[in-house]
Amino acid sequence: MTLHVLSPGVQCTVQAAPRAGFRHAGVPSSGPADPVSMALANRLVSKPASAPCLEIAFGPASFRFSQAIQIAVAGATADVKAGGHAHPMHATLDIAPGDTLEIGPAQVGARFYLALAGTLQAEEFLGSASTYLPAKFGGHEGRALQKGDVLQLDAANRVPKLSTPAPLRLPPMPGYALRVVAGPDLPADAAAWGSAVYHVTPRLSRMGVEIEGKFPELGGAGMRPSSALFPGALQVTPQGRGFLLLPDGQTTGGYPHVLQVIRADRHLLGQLRPGDSVRFLLRTQAQAEVDLHAKQALLQAWLPDFRL
Amino acid sequence: MTARFNVVACGDDALTIRCGAGDIRHSLAQHLVGFPGWTQIVPGKIDVTVAFDPHTERHGDAKARLEAALQTVDAMPPPIARKHVLDAEFGGEAGPDLPALAARLGKAEEQIIHVLERQTLRVDMLGFTPGFSYLTGLDPALVSDRLANPRARVAAGSIGLISGQVGLYALEGPGGWPIMGRILTPLFDRARIDPFLMAPGDEVVLRRASPA
Numbered sequence: 288m289t290l291h292v293l294s295p296g297v298q299c300t301v302q303a304a305p306r307a308g309f310r311h312a313g314v315p316s317s318g319p320a321d322p323v324s325m326a327l328a329n330r331l332v333s334k335p336a337s338a339p340c341l342e343i344a345f346g347p348a349s350f351r352f353s354q355a356i357q358i359a360v361a362g363a364t365a366d367v368k369a370g371g372h373a374h375p376m377h378a379t380l381d382i383a384p385g386d387t388l389e390i391g392p393a394q395v396g397a398r399f400y401l402a403l404a405g406t407l408q409a410e411e412f413l414g415s416a417s418t419y420l421p422a423k424f425g426g427h428e429g430r431a432l433q434k435g436d437v438l439q440l441d442a443a444n445r446v447p448k449l450s451t452p453a454p455l456r457l458p459p460m461p462g463y464a465l466r467v468v469a470g471p472d473l474p475a476d477a478a479a480w481g482s483a484v485y486h487v488t489p490r491l492s493r494m495g496v497e498i499e500g501k502f503p504e505l506g507g508a509g510m511r512p513s514s515a516l517f518p519g520a521l522q523v524t525p526q527g528r529g530f531l532l533l534p535d536g537q538t539t540g541g542y543p544h545v546l547q548v549i550r551a552d553r554h555l556l557g558q559l560r561p562g563d564s565v566r567f568l569l570r571t572q573a574q575a576e577v578d579l580h581a582k583q584a585l586l587q588a589w590l591p592d593f594r595l
Numbered sequence: 596m597t598a599r600f601n602v603v604a605c606g607d608d609a610l611t612i613r614c615g616a617g618d619i620r621h622s623l624a625q626h627l628v629g630f631p632g633w634t635q636i637v638p639g640k641i642d643v644t645v646a647f648d649p650h651t652e653r654h655g656d657a658k659a660r661l662e663a664a665l666q667t668v669d670a671m672p673p674p675i676a677r678k679h680v681l682d683a684e685f686g687g688e689a690g691p692d693l694p695a696l697a698a699r700l701g702k703a704e705e706q707i708i709h710v711l712e713r714q715t716l717r718v719d720m721l722g723f724t725p726g727f728s729y730l731t732g733l734d735p736a737l738v739s740d741r742l743a744n745p746r747a748r749v750a751a752g753s754i755g756l757i758s759g760q761v762g763l764y765a766l767e768g769p770g771g772w773p774i775m776g777r778i779l780t781p782l783f784d785r786a787r788i789d790p791f792l793m794a795p796g797d798e799v800v801l802r803r804a805s806p807a
Contacts, residue, residue: 311637421768471611514611519606576649
C-alpha cells in the first residue's frame with residue numbers, strides 16, 4: 288500500500304532509531320527530536336519504540352492512504368482530522384482508504400509523530416533508517432518529504448485499539464524547566480545560572496535551538512579547542528548567544544560547552560518552539576541518576592522496549 | 596601515573612579525558628575500543644570523550660572504570676596509523692581559491708602545491724560534517740584565513756586550507772575553508788562497512804595526479 292504526502296508541514300522526515308557509534312567520524316545520531324512522543328505513537332500501533340515514523344515539524348500536514356490503515360499521532364498538541372472528522376491524539380485511529388488525514392498546526396510544542404500500523408520502507412544507513420538531512424542519509428532518499436511524494440508501506444496488520452495512559456501524556460508546554468548538569472566549560476562561579484530565564488528564538492532546526500537571555504561571563508577567549516558534543520549540550524558563543532543541540536547537531540565544536548541537559552530531559556528539547564521560555568535546574572551527577580531512573584520507571588510499564 | 600590525565604564529566608552520560616594534543620589521543624582512542632561499554636569514542640583537539648549507558652552504569656563507576664583503563668597508558672603502543680597516498684588535482688576548477696592564496700602570500704601556485712605535496716599530514720580529528728577530516732602537520736608559513744563568505748556548496752573531496760591545517764570534505768556541502776584542490780579517491784563510499792576512508796590518527800600524503 289502507499290502513503291501519499293499532500294502537505295508535509297514545515298518539515299517532515301522519516302525518523303527511527305538513533306545512528307549509534309559514528310560520532311568519531313562526524314556522524315550525529317539523528318533519530319526523533321522527541322523520542323518519548325515517537326515511542327508513544329508507535330506503541331498505539333503495536334510497533335517497537337523506534338520503528339520508522341514520520342516526524343512532522345509544526346504542520347499543518349496532510350496525507351492519504353491507498354488502503355485502510357491504523358495510525359496514531361503523539362507529540363505537539365494539535366487537531367487531528369480524518370475524512371473531515373476530529374479524532375483524538377494518543378489513540379489508535381482507523382483511516383479509510385482515500386480519506387485525508389490532517390494534522391496540526393501545532394498549538395503548543397513543535398513536532399508530532401505519525402506512527403503507522405504498516406511498516407514504512409526507509410533507507411537504512413550505518414545501522415539506522417533515520418534521516419540526516421545535511422548529508423542526505425537514511426529515511427526517504429535522505430531528504431525531507433515533499434508534496435506529491437508516495438511512500439511504500441508493507442501490509443498493515445490489524446492491531447488492538449489503544450490509548451496512551453493519562454499519566455504518560457506529557458503535553459508540551461510554553462515554558463520548560465530543564466534539568467542540567469555542569470558542562471566541561473562551566474565557570475566555577477556558576478550560581479548565577481540558577482534564576483535566569485531564556486527564550487527560544489526562531490533559529491531552530493533538527494540541529495539545534497537558539498535561546499536568548501543573559502548568560503554569565505565566561506571569561507577567557509570565548510573559544511576552546513574543538514571537543515566532542517552530544518545532543519542536549521548548551522554552547523554559548525562569544526556574542527552571548529546560546530545553542531542547545533538536538534539529534535542532528537554537530538559532533539564536535541569549539542564554543543564553550545557550559546551545560547548539558549540530562550539524559551532524562553533531552554526528549555523535551557524536540558518540542559521547543561520560538562517564544563517558549565527555558566530555565567535550567569542545575570543537578571549533581573547523583574541527582575541526574577535518580578532523575579533518569581525515576582522517569583524511566585514511569586515509562587517502563589507502557590513502553591517496555593524504550594530507553595530514554 | 597594517570598594523574599596527568601584529568602577526567603571530567605561531559606554531561607551525565609559521557610566523560611572527557613584531557614590528555615593534550617598529539618598522538619596520545621589516537622593511542623587512547625584505539626586502546627579504549629578494546630573495552631566494552633563505551634558507546635562512543637570521540638577524539639577532540641586536545642582530548643578524547645567517551646560515552647556510556649547511564650541506565651546500566653553510574654557516573655562514578657564509569658569514571659572509575661575509565662581511570663582503570665588508563666592505568667596502562669604508559670605501556671600503550673603508538674597509534675596504528677594507516678597511510679593514504681591520495682591523488683589530487685590542484686588549482687583550476689578543483690581549487691578555485693589557490694590563485695588568491697598564492698597572490699596574497701607572494702608565491703607561485705606551484706610553490707604552494709609543492710608544500711602541500713611535500714608533507715606527511717596527520718588526521719587530527721573528524722567532525723563538523725560527516726567524514727570532514729582535520730589534518731595537521733602543514734608548514735605554518737601557509738597563512739590562510741577562512742573565507743569571509745562561506746560557500747553554500749563545496750564538492751566532495753575538496754581540499755581546504757587554513758593556517759596550519761588542511762581540511763578534507765568527505766561529502767558535498769557548505770564550507771568556509773579556501774579550497775586548493777580536490778582528491779580523486781572517494782573519501783566516502785556507502786558500500787564500505789566503514790564508509791569513511793579517514794580515521795583519526797591516519798597519515799595522508801597528497802600527490803598531484805598526472806595531467807590527463
